Amino acid sequence: MSPDATPDPYEDPVRFGQRVQIFRTRRGMTREQLAGLLGHHASWVKKIEGGQMRMPRLPEILRIAEVLRVRTLNDLVGADTTPDIELFVGPGHPKLPAVTAAINLFPFDTDRAAPSPAHLQARLATAWTARHNAANHREVLGTLLPDLIRDAQLAVRQSESAAERRSAHAVLSEVYSLSQFFVAYQPDAALLWRVAERGMVAAQESEDPHAIGVAAWLTAQAHRDSGPGHFDAADEITISTLRYLAPLLPDAPAEVRAIAGALQFEAGYTAARRAESGTAWGWWDKATRTAASLPAGYYHPVTSFGAAIMGAHAVTVAVELRAGGESVRQATRAEADVIPSRPRRARHRIEQARAYYLDGQHETALSTLELAHAAAPETIRYNGYARRIVLEEVESRMPERRRRASDLGVKIGMLAA
Missing domain, CATH: 1.25.40 (Serine Threonine Protein Phosphatase 5, Tetratricopeptide repeat)
Known part of the structure; x- marks a missing residue:
């Protein structure tokens, strides 16, 4: 390993404080930011990282793990100290390999005709309904997604006109959005980012405001969940998408106004993670006004807004x-x-x-x-x-x-x- 590289906590049984510093650095946090999220002074974090304080009790360790989004408790306290308990990355679902294979493999040579975008959209609607109604929603999605991903990819490839291609891209983008709900919090961060980025590219190719809004909503979440070092990126995606949607909203259908409201709340969520109370509640107020403008009983099928x-x-x-x-x-x-x-x-x-x-x-x-x-x-x-x-x-x-x-x-x- 290069002497300039970040130490790997898996290589050596380093002290607890060193592990905290490693994960804090990887998250792009300053000591002040970590201390603020833990309710301590920066000097407390410095003493912990420098080994001048004993390892905290379990509640404090778990709070540190939560803020740093540490995958397992062992990563933070040492492999021989506790059972290997997953924290903020859940267990890999049995259907994850099949979904991963469908995402990674593109259909190039095939004699099979792609389903129409309308047919795919109907299957998507069924998949969203199943996802919302099922207690074992990952099991349901894991069964539906592989064929849906492959067919949506094929529809884009076999499009014969610009309009048909844009329509197919809109469906593909939403399929990737559905996939992100399945992939989230599973042990494959690279796959999550691949899905988020492909969804954003497909949405932009579609030129569909709703597809763009949904893809931005999910991408902003991926940035925010990566830690404070990525909060600015989450904000930039959220605010720039709201600027893009703003002139369209007066005449927009309910689904586009709803995704704007969902993005407004995301801005508030990120502000809350920054501990910016006034800004967070200000965005929540805006989102609440947007929700009130929607038809009675309206519920967005992707964001639940x-x-x-x-x-x-x-x-x-x-x-x-x-x-x-x-x-x-x-x-x-x-x-x-x-x-x-x-x-x-x-x-x-x-x-x-x-x-x-x-x-x-x-x-x-x-x-x-x-x-x-x-x-x-x-x-x-x-x-x-x-x-x-x-x-x-x-x-x-x-x-x-x-x-x-x-x-x-x-x-x-x-x-x-």
């Missing part, structure tokens, strides 16, 4: 701002049953659980995670925030909380039965 989701979004903003009391207030107000999508309803339950946990209401947090599991087991199985709460509660001093957390840990595959 609509009036029903704004309460859930308010919980997320408050939690990301680390505002315990406000998080609980929003969690209490926000209704889960009004969210039609089972995976999105489960995600909302997890955000509610984070709010209760932040406020010290650990039993309520566990109860809420159990509701999330009932709504969509595959959502909680792949969610790092839920896994962190479960792992911490397994170490609780309260026997009943330990039992409930252990039972949930077994159900979501974190712990052996």
Whole structure:
């Protein structure tokens, strides 16, 4: 390894503090940024990284792992110290290899005629409906996606006119968007980025405002989830896409106005991750006004945007701002049953659980995670925030909380039965 290269935490059993510094650097964070997200002073991070302080207790370690998006607990504390527990990258789904193969292989020589864009769009609509209605939504998507990806790629290749090619690209872009929901939080970051970038390219080729908005929404999320060093890129994609959509909105159909609202909330989400409270709530207000302008009961099939989701979004903003009391207030107000999508309803339950946990209401947090599991087991199985709460509660001093957390840990595959 070059002496100038970043040390690899897998090569040597380096101290905990050195591991923190390695992952902080890889995330593009300063000590001040990490300290702010942890509720400490930069000098505390400096002492941790310099080995001048002992390794923190488990709750603090898990919070560091959450902020740094460390894949497994062993990566942070050492391979011989704890069980090899996945945190913010879930287990690889059994159908991931088949989806990966379809994404990686392009159809060049084939005697088979491609389905029409209209036929593919109908299959896409069926796939989105199945995704929202299924508790095991990754299983459903993993079954549908390989053929859908190959057929959409083939439709682009066999297009005979510019208009037909643009239409096929719009469908292909949405297929990649659907694929990103399957690939997210699985152990293949390179595949996630490949899907996001291909979706954005296909959307631009389509010249379709809705396809462009959806692809931008997902790409901004990929940047934001990569850490503070990528927040500027997330903002640039979000704001530039909103500028592009702005002159189209007065006469735009509901789906285009909805994707603009979803992007407005994404800007607020990133601001909350930066701990910029006023900016975060300002964008949430804009998104709420956009949601109110949509037809009654409207629910965007990709982003889940609509009036029903704004309460859930308010919980997320408050939690990301680390505002315990406000998080609980929003969690209490926000209704889960009004969210039609089972995976999105489960995600909302997890955000509610984070709010209760932040406020010290650990039993309520566990109860809420159990509701999330009932709504969509595959959502909680792949969610790092839920896994962190479960792992911490397994170490609780309260026997009943330990039992409930252990039972949930077994159900979501974190712990052996």
